[in-house]
Amino acid sequence: MSSSRPQAAELGFDDIEIGQVFELERSFSAEDVQAFAAVSGDHSPLHVDAEYASGTEFGRCVVHGILLSSLFSQLVGMRVPGKHALYLGQDLTFRRPVLVGESIRAIAKVTAKSEATSTLVLNTEIRSADDKVVVMGTAKVKVRDQVREPAAAPVVAAPVEPGQVRRVALVTGASRGMGAEIARTLARRGYAVAVNYFSSADRAEAVVSEIVQAGGVAAAFQADVRDAAAVQAMTAQVVEQLGTPTVLVNSAVGEFANRPITELRWADFEAHLDYQLKAVLNTCQSLQPLMKAAGGGAIVNLLSQVVGGAPATGLADYVSAKTALLGLSKAMAAEWADDGVRVNMVSPGLTRTEMTQHYHERIFKMEAARTPLKRIATTADVANSVAYLAGDDSAFMTGVNVFVTGGQTMI
Incomplete structure (x- = not known):
């Protein structure tokens, strides 16, 4: 039976270039916020109580900051590199709140690659509809496609020329x-x-x-x-x-x-x-x-x-x-x-x-x-x-x- 689960990209380390940009757009509904609160245990009224939030300086419920950062996980796990990703780290700075229902755009730009460790460094941002940065940070991701298939059989030393000694x-x-x-x-x-x-x-x-x-x-x-x-x-x-x-x-x-x-x-x-x-x-x-x-x-x-x-x-x-x-x-x-x-x-x-x-x-x-x-x-x-x-x-x-x-x- 085929799965309806979205399919992740399968980019390899060599498929990704410094300067490449990956984006996605999203808005979080009240149902999304309630679901996250149930999973995380963070039921702060600023996020889940519309009546309370209406009396704050924001006027309505605010999306959890960590829920916003899940968009970076989506970019890494589904786009860059996708299937071969291993998330190694992410730092975050929250510049301003995002309101429930507000349209936002998550962006990941490849800023560095390490051949030695098959890792990528990504500049990560979330921008509001008026293009202001609301979340920013840096992510480090390992691309796991570098592990090759094992050799088919043990390698036997090749013959050397007469008089030579292999070191x-x-x-x-x-x-x-x-x-x-x-x-x-x-x-x-x-x-x-x-x-x-x-x-x-x-x-x-x-x-x-x-x-x-x-x-x-x-x-x-x-x-x-x-x-x-x-x-x-x-x-x-x-x-x-x-x-x-x-x-x-x-x-x-x-x-x-x-x-x-x-x-x-x-x-x-x-x-x-x-x-x-x-x-x-x-x-x-x-x-x-x-x-x-x-x-x-x-x-x-x-x-x-x-x-x-x-x-x-x-x-x-x-x-x-x-x-x-x-x-x-x-x-x-x-x-x-x-x-x-x-x-x-x-x-x-x-x-x-x-x-x-x-x-x-x-x-x-x-x-x-x-x-x-x-x-x-x-x-x-x-x-x-x-x-x-x-x-x-x-x-x-x-x-x-x-x-x-x-x-x-x-x-």
Whole structure:
């Protein structure tokens, strides 16, 4: 049986251009307002009591502000992009009331796009019949069409020329964001890449598929890097399918939230230490003997700008874990130098990734404004720095922390 439900648009990220404008017109009836009051529990007489409202300065009932903002949800969910939308955030400023029955126009203009996170920034407005702005704000929306179909079968390393040895790199947390970009960058530079993931198998296979379609070699490997036994099993699988990894990039990271120290529990610190210290120790202990036997290798650990200078507030658990990883990385660099295993670090500044996509756009603009190079870091900036430290051009560098901050951190 066919549904009479309105059909949403199916725009993809590449279908949407900066400057595009989407509009709809609407008026809200007394029945609409009563229905919203029943759902929201907001039965303020200004909205639902005609007799009371007639005695106010407005003369009749006023539409709930949040009911007005539902027009932005309609624009996002039905028009831009429609079916593939995931609403990430919306700020609102109410300039003047809208009366029940008053005709209004909702407008969404695309003002920015982020390839790194497949997100859109929309300038959102509601205008009255006389074209005055009554509601304004900014929305951030993710376009979910970027997840590709998984590869049809496991990717097997292609043969190499006689006398050549393919370099193999293992990248943890490589199914999304910065890790995925690092995997793609290393593949373009000739590495066979082991794409590690924890739970996002389809996304890891999408990264593999993209690398293979571009002529590279890659395969996806599941492991919770916080589990030493799982890491050992993954290492054996990588060696069997791709060869011995002589490059390891530790980019797996857990979720973080901004909370003051007084609200943090020790479990919050442990959660970050599990990823930033325990997981890195697991992967490095698993691969270091193989690198030593192969004559050397390169490990690159992803840190953060927070380890240099004054960190942002509200991130004490994250800052502590990253600082601990800085110490571990230096200790490894000193201890494993005789084995030909170099250990270096990359510390990015604020970067657009899935971990930061919920940030308000003004945060990115403010950070760019205070950066000497007048922009924030991209995942490509970080990946290129990682690739340099993994490669032969940095053969005499170990224990180094490279700040990819556009000049914010100068040492």
